[in-house]
Each structure stands twice: as structure tokens, then as C-alpha cells.
Amino acid sequence: MASYQSLGPIKEHRYKEKHVGGVTLKDVESHLWVTEFAAFLKKSGKLPIPKWTDIVKTATFKELPPKEQDWYYIRTAAVLRRIYLRQGVGCGALRKIYGGRINRGSAPHHHKDASASILRSSMKGLEAMKLVAKHPDGGRMITSAGRRDADRIASQVMAAHVASASVIDAQDEAEE
Numbered sequence: 027m028a029s030y031q032s033l034g035p036i037k038e039h040r041y042k043e044k045h046v047g048g049v050t051l052k053d054v055e056s057h058l059w060v061t062e063f064a065a066f067l068k069k070s071g072k073l074p075i076p077k078w079t080d081i082v083k084t085a086t087f088k089e090l091p092p093k094e095q096d097w098y099y100i101r102t103a104a105v106l107r108r109i110y111l112r113q114g115v116g117c118g119a120l121r122k123i124y125g126g127r128i129n130r131g132s133a134p135h136h137h138k139d140a141s142a143s144i145l146r147s148s149m150k151g152l153e154a155m156k157l158v159a160k161h162p163d164g165g166r167m168i169t170s171a172g173r174r175d176a177d178r179i180a181s182q183v184m185a186a187h188v189a190s191a192s193v194i195d196a197q198d199e200a201e202e
Contacts, residue, residue, distance in 0.1 A: 049181040051110050058187070063103035063179050068096060073151045087128035087138040102148040109149075109158055109166050110176055116165035120145045 051059060067073045079098045083091050094100070101124075108123060109115055124140035149166055152158040157172030168176070 048177065049184045051107065051176045051180045054180045054183045054187075056104075056107060058183050059176075059180055060100060060103045060107060062183050063106065063176065064096060064099040066175070066179055067099045067102060070155075072155050073099065073102060074154060075151075076147050082144065083141070084144060085125060085138060085140040087126060098144075098148070101144065102151060105145060105148050106152055106157060106168070106172065106176065109152075110168050110173065113167040114161040114163055114165040117142050117145050117149070119165070 075098055081091060083089075084097075084101070104124075105120060108120060121139035121142055122137075124145070125138055126140075127135040128138040130136065149158060152172070153160075153166075156169060157175065158166045159169050161167040
């Protein structure tokens with residue numbers, strides 16, 4: 027088993043030698059999990075992609091649309107992560123989370139919310155895939171299938187990173 031210091035971006039304080047209960051989404055770094063889950067969404071082919079994804083901006087304060095072709099999958103994976111971490115989050119809260127500062131020239135910056143249309147369509151797509159459902163108190167909550175898929179991808183990310191960390195440890199020991 028790799029030492030705690032060689033785990034790199036994995037959250038060492040949460041990882042234990044004998045991990046009771048398996049690896050969850052909270053145990054891995056967010057950017058690693060989001061990119062892997064976005065690849066899972068793209069590979070599955072079940073996420074409905076709107077026609078306007080190639081021309082839309084992600085917020086009113088942005089000047090250009092996203093440069094990446096897979097940006098919609100990445101945003102949808104990030105939305106699922108937010109719903110996993112905080113049940114009952116709705117479109118308004120997600121708009122604030124994904125919002126940012128608007129450049130007003132020499133005037134002070136102000137916060138502007140992100141596009142609600144993108145967030146609504148990604149949540150509807152996740153609902154169509156049965157990964158999230160409507161929360162009784164409003165917003166969305168993750169389903170058991172969504173939790174299962176998220177934790178499965180998290181365990182794959184953890185296993186891949188632990189394996190690469192042990193390869194690096196072996197190379198370091200061989201050099202000494």
C-alpha cells in the first residue's frame with residue numbers, strides 16, 4: 027500500500043489503510059472525479075444534449091462560449107457532485123455557485139448569477155437518467171442509482187491514483 031504522503035491530490039486525512047464502507051465521492055479530489063464522471067456520461071450516451079450547447083454562453087457576464095467540446099458533460103457532472111454533497115439544492119442556489127464577477131470597467135465588480143437554462147437542462151438530463159429526483163422540500167436530491175454510480179466512479183479514481191502513486195514510489199526506491 028502506498029504511503030499517505032504519496033497519494034498526492036487524494037485527501038489523505040480521509041483515506042485509511044482499511045477503508046471501512048468503501049470509497050465515496052467525498053474521498054477524492056473534485057476535479058479528478060468530475061472529469062471521470064463526465065467521461066462516463068459521454069460514454070453512456072444517455073444524457074440528452076440540447077442543440078444550443080455550441081453557441082450558448084454559460085453566464086451573462088461571460089464574453090465567449092466555452093472552448094471545450096465536452097463542456098456540457100463536465101458541467102452536468104459538477105452539478106451532480108453538488109447535488110450529492112447538498113441534498114435539496116435547486117436551480118437558484120446552483121446559479122449562485124456557478125456565477126462570478128462581472129467586469130464593469132472602472133466601476134467595482136458585482137456578482138452575477140450563471141445561466142439558469144443550462145443548469146435546468148442538466149438537472150432534467152440527470153433526472154431522465156434516473157440519477158437525481160425532485161426533493162420533497164424543493165430542489166433535487168440524488169437517487170440510490172446516482173449515489174451508486176458516483177461512488178463507483180470515485181472508487182475507480184481512487185484505485186487509479188493509488189496505483190500510479192505506488193508506481194512512483196517503486197521508481198523512487200529503484201533510483202535510490
